Amino acid sequence: MMNISQSTLNSPLQKLDGRTKLIALMVIFILALVFSNPFVVVGLLALVLITWWIARIPWSLIKDIMQFFLVIAIIILVVQVFFYPGKINLFRISDPIKFIGFSGYITLDGIEFGIAMVLRLVVIMIVAPLMVLTTPLPDFMLALVKLKVPYRFAFIMTTALSLLPSIQTHSGIIQQAQLCRGVTDFEGKNAWLKIKASAGLLVPLILGTFRDSQTLDVAMSSRAFGAPVKRTFLLESHFRAADIILLVFSFLLLAGGIYLRVRGFGIL
Amino acid sequence: MTTPEPVVELEPQKPITRNWKSKGRILGIPISLMAIWAALYIASSAIPALPVPGMAGMITINAIMTAISGMILGPAAAIANAAGGIVAMMLFPYGFSAGPLGFLTVTMGGLVAGLLFADKWVLAAIAEILIIGSWFVNPKSWQPGMWLIPLPYSAIALLVIIIPPVRKWMRTSILTLHKVWMWPAVFLMCTVGHAAEFLTTNTMVNWMFNLSYQYWVPTMPYWVMVDTVVIAVSTAVGVGVLIGLRKARLPQYADNLEK
Numbered sequence: 001m002m003n004i005s006q007s008t009l010n011s012p013l014q015k016l017d018g019r020t021k022l023i024a025l026m027v028i029f030i031l032a033l034v035f036s037n038p039f040v041v042v043g044l045l046a047l048v049l050i051t052w053w054i055a056r057i058p059w060s061l062i063k064d065i066m067q068f069f070l071v072i073a074i075i076i077l078v079v080q081v082f083f084y085p086g087k088i089n090l091f092r093i094s095d096p097i098k099f100i101g102f103s104g105y106i107t108l109d110g111i112e113f114g115i116a117m118v119l120r121l122v123v124i125m126i127v128a129p130l131m132v133l134t135t136p137l138p139d140f141m142l143a144l145v146k147l148k149v150p151y152r153f154a155f156i157m158t159t160a161l162s163l164l165p166s167i168q169t170h171s172g173i174i175q176q177a178q179l180c181r182g183v184t185d186f187e188g189k190n191a192w193l194k195i196k197a198s199a200g201l202l203v204p205l206i207l208g209t210f211r212d213s214q215t216l217d218v219a220m221s222s223r224a225f226g227a228p229v230k231r232t233f234l235l236e237s238h239f240r241a242a243d244i245i246l247l248v249f250s251f252l253l254l255a256g257g258i259y260l261r262v263r264g265f266g267i268l
Numbered sequence: 269m270t271t272p273e274p275v276v277e278l279e280p281q282k283p284i285t286r287n288w289k290s291k292g293r294i295l296g297i298p299i300s301l302m303a304i305w306a307a308l309y310i311a312s313s314a315i316p317a318l319p320v321p322g323m324a325g326m327i328t329i330n331a332i333m334t335a336i337s338g339m340i341l342g343p344a345a346a347i348a349n350a351a352g353g354i355v356a357m358m359l360f361p362y363g364f365s366a367g368p369l370g371f372l373t374v375t376m377g378g379l380v381a382g383l384l385f386a387d388k389w390v391l392a393a394i395a396e397i398l399i400i401g402s403w404f405v406n407p408k409s410w411q412p413g414m415w416l417i418p419l420p421y422s423a424i425a426l427l428v429i430i431i432p433p434v435r436k437w438m439r440t441s442i443l444t445l446h447k448v449w450m451w452p453a454v455f456l457m458c459t460v461g462h463a464a465e466f467l468t469t470n471t472m473v474n475w476m477f478n479l480s481y482q483y484w485v486p487t488m489p490y491w492v493m494v495d496t497v498v499i500a501v502s503t504a505v506g507v508g509v510l511i512g513l514r515k516a517r518l519p520q521y522a523d524n525l526e527k
Contacts, residue, residue: 033476065361076477079479079482079483080478082482083480083482083483084478100482101480101481101482102482113478117477117478120476120477121477124361125361126361128357128358128359128361129358129359129361131358132355132358132359152294152299153347153350153351155299155303156299156302156303156306156347156348156351157306157351157354157355159300159303159306159307160303160304160306160307160309160310160351160352160355161307161310161355163303163304163307164307164310164311167307167308167310167311168311168314171311196501198315198329198332198501198505199501199504199505199508202312202329202332202333202505202509203505203508203509203512205308205311206308206505206509206512207509207512207513207516207518209304209307209308210301210304210513210516210518210519211516211518212304213298213300213301213303213304213519214300214518214519216300216303216304217292217298217300217301220292220299220300221292225292225299226292226299
């Protein structure tokens with residue numbers, strides 16, 4: 001499990017405005033979804049990996065994410081390789097099996113499409129943590145509000161994020177208590193036992209944290225949450241030169257990507 | 269001799285109402301509670317439970333949270349789930365096979381179940397019909413056997429929503445915490461929440477990864493098994509949480525209904 005602390009990594013990315021990072025993130029998401037040519041998706045992946053390196057995030061995090069993904073990536077590759085209706089036949093495996101839609105051939109298009117789908121997923125998976133791991137909570141909240149996300153929704157998101165370490169601690173304590181009673185299924189390999197054990201974890205966890213919500217409610221009320229006055233912020237954010245350069249680059253990338261996609265480039 | 273003091277007629281004090289319009293609340297639920305729920309949601313997204321064949325992800329414990337969210341937070345569950353889903357998607361992307369818009373799936377799960385629990389059944393039915401209809405927008409959904417995919421649980425969910433006696437019995441059993449009937453009622457409510465979530469997910473991944481009947485039809489028994497397990501465990505958790513919340517007098521959506 002990825003353990004999240006409130007501290008973010010000190011890097012050039014941390015100094016960027018939160019809005020810039022959110023917009024760049026959306027651009028990468030969109031481009032990953034619109035292109036299905038593996039070479040284009042490899043380009044996007046390279047861009048994300050370079051950003052990962054600049055952000056000084058440990059590479060082991062990618063490994064953590066990918067360990068959940070390796071087997072299923074192979075399955076998605078196999079499904080596309082066998083069933084994608086390609087035109088360039090590479091080799092014949094069997095006679096056509098009509099009822100499962102298999103042509104009998106492995107096609108070049110099928111292999112390319114399968115690789116593109118897997119790479120698309122890798123890009124989507126490893127780009128998202130870049131935002132959270134390089135943006136301090138107050139900056140994240142400010143970015144959301146400045147992007148016209150309703151304040152109360154942004155508050156829920158950022159408060160949830162700040163409460164996460166405390167909930168993970170609660171969860172650990174409950175697991176320890178269960179361990180003392182002989183329940184050892186939380187970290188086991190058996191999915192059924194694990195999901196069954198989760199019931200014993202979730203009920204006390206939910207009830208315990210709901211009790212804490214009352215304290216939070218009082219704290220919010222004492223600070224006049226929701227008072228009908230113009231909200232001001234302790235921190236202010238401004239676009240700097242680096243933000244403007246990244247924003248221009250992102251918009252050019254998006255516009256270029258959409259133009260190329262409309263012209264039929266980058267798809268199979 | 270002292271003259272008696274004149275009796276001052278006090279204006280009757282206005283009752284303090286904390287309705288859905290209150291500043292610290294959204295749809296009748298305190299924002300603090302929604303933030304706590306979102307945090308729980310994020311934490312549960314970090315616990316992988318079951319693999320998803322052929323897709324970028326794992327079914328995580330957050331599936332349980334989505335299934336029970338409607339009964340605890342009402343329609344506000346959609347907002348709390350969305351907030352938790354967006355952050356969870358960035359931190360633990362392996363739990364979101366539908367990619368960047370993956371949070372919409374948990375939003376829909378909370379919305380349909382929450383609306384039904386709040387007795388806004390027409391809105392719940394419209395949302396469920398839209399979800400089922402969106403599955404058939406993709407041309408691939410007209411391939412052989414693909415009509416089977418929404419059948420097991422989404423069809424049940426729709427029936428539960430539109431048949432008045434079932435709907436009323438289910439809500440009453442949950443609201444009164446009936447000793448026996450609460451269990452099947454919570455099971456049905458979890459079915460509604462989970463069905464909305466998983467069919468939205470299926471529709472989205474169908475578009476994203478170009479999946480066809482060669483994927484869906486053979487894996488369908490696995491899905492039915494996974495959904496049943498998730499709903500069964502959600503029922504156990506849901507019953508425990510609902511009873512616990514009532515006994516500990518902690519806030520929940522049912523408080524608004526009782527008022």
